[in-house]
Amino acid sequence: MGTTKSEVFTEEENRISDLAKAFAHPARVAILRLLAEKKACVCGDLVDELPLSQATVSQHLKELKRIGIIKGDIAPPRVCYCIDEVVWNEAMQSFGLLFSSYLKNGCC
Amino acid sequence: MGTTKSEVFTEEENRISDLAKAFAHPARVAILRLLAEKKACVCGDLVDELPLSQATVSQHLKELKRIGIIKGDIAPPRVCYCIDEVVWNEAMQSFGLLFSSYLKNGCC
DNA sequence: CTAATTCATCGCAATATTACGATAAATATT
DNA sequence: AATATTTATCGTAATATTGCGATGAATTAG
Numbered sequence: 108m109g110t111t112k113s114e115v116f117t118e119e120e121n122r123i124s125d126l127a128k129a130f131a132h133p134a135r136v137a138i139l140r141l142l143a144e145k146k147a148c149v150c151g152d153l154v155d156e157l158p159l160s161q162a163t164v165s166q167h168l169k170e171l172k173r174i175g176i177i178k179g180d181i182a183p184p185r186v187c188y189c190i191d192e193v194v195w196n197e198a199m200q201s202f203g204l205l206f207s208s209y210l211k212n213g214c215c
Numbered sequence: 216m217g218t219t220k221s222e223v224f225t226e227e228e229n230r231i232s233d234l235a236k237a238f239a240h241p242a243r244v245a246i247l248r249l250l251a252e253k254k255a256c257v258c259g260d261l262v263d264e265l266p267l268s269q270a271t272v273s274q275h276l277k278e279l280k281r282i283g284i285i286k287g288d289i290a291p292p293r294v295c296y297c298i299d300e301v302v303w304n305e306a307m308q309s310f311g312l313l314f315s316s317y318l319k320n321g322c323c
Numbered sequence: 324c325t326a327a328t329t330c331a332t333c334g335c336a337a338t339a340t341t342a343c344g345a346t347a348a349a350t351a352t353t
Numbered sequence: 354a355a356t357a358t359t360t361a362t363c364g365t366a367a368t369a370t371t372g373c374g375a376t377g378a379a380t381t382a383g
Contacts, residue, residue: 108342109368115266116241120248127238130313132371133224136231143317151329158223163372165331170370183380184329190317199314205238206307209251209298216372217338240341259359271342273361278340291350292359 123205126198129176134159134167139190142177148189231313234306237284242267242275247298250285256297 113121130136134157141149141156153168154161168188171177175194180187221229238244242265249257249264261276262269276296279285283302288295 108366109340111240111242111341111369112267113241116245120241120244123244124239124241127235127244130235130310131232131239132219133221133228133232134219134371136228136235136313137224140228140313140316143313154330159220159371160373161330162332162374166371169331181330184327184378185380186330192317192319195314195317202238202310202314205244205248205251206303206310208248209300209303211300216336217370219339219371242341262360267341268343269360270344270362274341274343277361289360292348292357293350294360 119201123201125174126176126194126201129171129174129198132167134164135171138164138167138171139176142188142190143195148187150185150187153188227309231309233282234284234302234309237279237282237306240275242272243279246272246275246279247284250296250298251303256295258293258295261296 129139137157138153141153149156151161154164157164159167168177168179172179176191176198177188178191180189237247245265246261249261257264259269262272265272267275276285276287280287284299284306285296286299288297
C-alpha cells in the first residue's frame with residue numbers, strides 16, 4: 108500500500124486529482140504564481156526566489172512538467188519555464204465546474 | 216526530510232496547498248462531488264459508493280474535515296457529512312484568483 | 324581546450340500517504 | 354441486558370513525497 112488505487116476511479120477523477128497535485132505543495136503554488144504573474148517567464152531565477160535548494164526546486168518543476176501545467180524551453184545552459192496555457196485552462200475549467208456543482212441544500 | 220518546509224512559505228501558499236490537497240486524491244474528488252451534487256448529504260452511503268474499505272473512506276473524510284472543507288453532523292450511530300459552504304467558497308475564490316492571475320505574455 | 328554556468332539526476336534519509344483488517348465506541352433495537 | 358448498526362481509530366505494511374548534497378551533462382565564455 109501507500110499507492111493510490113487509480114484503476115478503480117474514473118479518468119476524470121484521476122485527472123482532477125493530478126491537476127490538484129500541482130497546487131498541493133506550497134513551493135509549487137509559489138512557482139506557479141511566479142510563472143503566472145511574471146511578465147517574462149523566469150528560469151533558474153526560480154531557485155533564487157524560493158527558499159529551497161536547486162535540486163528540490165528542480166524536482167518540483169519536474170512534477171509540474173509531468174502534470175503538464177508548465178513546460179520548459181531549453182536554451183542551454185538555461186531552461187525557460189512557463190505556464191502551459193492549454194493545461195492551465197483545463198485546470199481552471201475543471202475546478203470551475205467542480206466548484207459550481209455545489210448546490211446548497213441546507214441539509215447539515 | 217519527507218516533511219514539507221511549511222515555515223518558509225507564506226500563510227497563503229500553505230493554505231492554498233492545503234485546500235488543493237482536498238482534491239489531490241481521486242477518492243476525495245469523488246467524495247466532494249457526491250456531497251456537492253447530492254440533494255441530501257450522504258452519510259455512510261459514501262462507503263457504498265466508493266470502491267474502498269470503510270476504514271479508508273473514513274480516513275479520507277478525516278483529512279477533508281481537517282482541511283475544513285466538509286463537516287460532519289453526528290447523529291449516532293450515523294454521521295451526516297456535507298460541504299462546509301464557507302470553506303468551499305474560500306477554495307473557489309482562492310483558486311479563482313490564482314487561475315485568473317495568469318497573464319498571457321507569450322514568452323515560451 | 325579549459326573553466327564556468329545552469330540544470331537534471333542520483334542516492335540517501337526521513338516523513339507522509341494510502342490502504343485495510345481488526346477492534347473499539349456509541350447508540351438503537353429487540 | 355444482549356445484539357446489531359454505524360463510524361472512528363489502531364496497528365501494520367507498502368509506496369510516495371520531500372529535501373538536499375554530490376555528481377553529471379550540456380553549452381558558453383575565456
